[in-house]
Amino acid sequence: MDMPRPNQWVIDKKPLLVERLLSVLPADAVIHDPDETRAYECDALTAYKCPPLLAVLPSSTEEVAEVLKICSEEGVPVVPRGSGTSLAGGAMPTADAVILGVSKLNQVLETDYDNRFIRVQSGRTNLSVTGAVEENGFFYAPDPSSQLACAIAGNVGMNSGGAHCLKYGVTTNNLLGVKMVLMSGEIVEIGGAHLDSAGLDLLGVICGSEGQLGVVTEATLRIIHKPLGARPVLIAFDDNAVAGACVADIIRSGVLPVAIEFMDKLCIEATENFSGAGYPDAQALLIVEVEGSEAEIDEQLSKIEKIAQKHNPIEFRQSNSAEESALIWLGRKSAFGAMGQINDYMCLDGTIPVSQLPFVLGRIEALSKKFGLPVGNVFHAGDGNMHPLILFDANKDGDLEKCEAMGAEILKLCVEVGGCLTGEHGVGIEKRDLMDTQYSDLDLEAQLNVKDVFDPNWLLNPSKVFPLAATESRRQ
């Protein structure tokens, strides 16, 4: 993965920069010892590493503003960082960049059940947002798998999704407002506890801009009352395509499950060995979860069963207790860990139109044979967001490159059938150079124009999202 060559004149400025930052931040909030900056050398895309010039951990919006003002004046690139769980390299630094971590900004500022929102500082973790309101029966809906660790700042930056988006939407559908600092150091408030924008929907373009437009320090999030109950069923098939057809039929029937998860044979076996969830021996497995009162759940599940039976499943397993429900989810939730036990893996994130599911699964299988690398598929089938996991051996020469090449082929396939490169992980550095398979030069230029308005000098997270060649003249 290419990264731009760091500017030596910026690196040479380090002593001056440290001095200036120490004038606005406490000593423990400016990390400049090379032994310590190493902690920020990568995010969850660990294949690529580079320690930053230094890292800062401000404790208030005002401190963030001071930091950005100084970096702006000194011409130093800044890479914002939530909890560093990005799978796309969104928080990966360059040697001439300052990492701005929001981990100290972790307070709940306001909870309002009548108006159904919570206002938090952006370093707060996703799960602890729900943690702050669940006693009152409420929750925050987007639930990325990293929710225990990932920060709201990163969720807003990447417009994170999760398993339950089919019903509740992704971050952008649950974000009401932000307080944000521009690279110039100006503080701007957008949106709030009310709905819709008074003018252009700036909030809509900020969400998912991968930390390139500003540093979000506070977020106002919609909270929802928890459903009365939820219950999953497990449906096993001896054919991927049949499972795909069953998903289509469920959706067409008018039932709207909160989640429809799909696992293929490789994943079923891996998770079974890893977690002992008691999954049947099958080619494909669906976990379908519905919500509501007991009567409503029964009604929806009986409709789903009727549809599933038409596709001759090997097994249709109802859950009769909370324990059985947990067991059904156990394998799915440990899928990534289980695959990691087999070998190193690369997790892709392309989305496809649901109708293309059988075709794409077939093509992935063919690519797997061509490249000689096994692929497991585990994904959100209801919304077409695939997560092919390509297994490779990082210690074997050329395997990573082969895996990257195969990953690129799969993502191109997603675009070719009418889908996209990334459904919830973001572009970061990982998919940056594939952007031109989905977007024309003009399409990309329109997006670059947005960054020009918010960050005219291209100092915020500059080498992400767009092909380097497309942004070179702007980055100087």
Next chain:
Amino acid sequence: MITTEAELAEVVRSANGPLRIQGGGTRAALGAATEGAPLSTVGLSEISIYEPEALTLVTKAGTPLAEVEQALSDAGQMLFFEPPDYRKLLGSKGTPTIGSVAACNLSGPRRVAQGAARDAMLGVRFVDGRGDVISNGGRVMKNVTGYDLVKLMAGSYGTLGVLTEVSFKTLPKPEDTATLVLHRLNDEAGVRALIGAMGSPNDVTGAAYDAQKQEAYIRIEGFKVSIKYRSAALKTLFSKSEQSFLSAKASSTLWKQIRDVAPLAKQKGDVWRISTKPTDAPDLVATLHRSMNIQALYDWSGGLIWLLTPEGADIREKLKSFDGHATLIRGKRDGRPVFHPQSAIVEKMSQGLREKFDPKGLFNPGIMG
């Protein structure tokens, strides 16, 4: 008539003065007054792709809204944000198009539960001020590839580009629907009831209060078994209030009227739309009541207030600062900004975006103030 995107792009490229973008013309009165040669999208009329099993529909911008809704209805689906019909409210005639729904980000009662037009929009194609065709987003529900210009285009009133195609997330139409009506509640108690309903686990999809009738309306939708269960739960929740119950047909009629602001539409006066925190809504209305004769219709749990005011009244001056914004929907502009003035920095960003997308200032100049 322009019938292709390429033709439309050519018209924009060769334009030497302002253009006034038009669909069916039924919402031409929205936004500030704008001048320019009419640029119609009605020739771009076709549902390009509809995949019910994927819950997605792609349609050209000039397609009549009714045609889109019919196609969806035939497959048992709908646009969940309930696009309103403002013909009576604005006194206009013609055929509303899907493009103007998107360009104005217009949503009805279900917005409070399931999201706005902007939340349903998955992708756009548009012609920018240079005459270049730009595509963003796509036709899948989860897509974080690059910046989300789809949201930016939603509600931009054409000022960033002329929409040529929009893709939407659709949802199944509910099998059944019903509305619990709570009678003889004042504004405060009415909005309190809406808040209670929205904060309950009953999946309420409509929460409105008509101040003239002193009635609160709480809608539930879903399978018959759900309606039965949840209507019982809501009746118990509000057992202290005088209640009545509307079944499917009467309920549908009622919510169409609320969606289209029918209770205020035929009366003389200006119409404003306030977006605020539900708990603040009754106080805002009371404040205005003290100095002018108004009528209020609350939707979105109280977070949306439709107001009928005397002609020429400036409600922003009376309300001073509040959490939210007020938009003038009907009435002579008379120097009153249509859109709520925003902070200097937000205005600066917005203006900066317009200059980037439409450097010559061709599209609907001044429509957003």
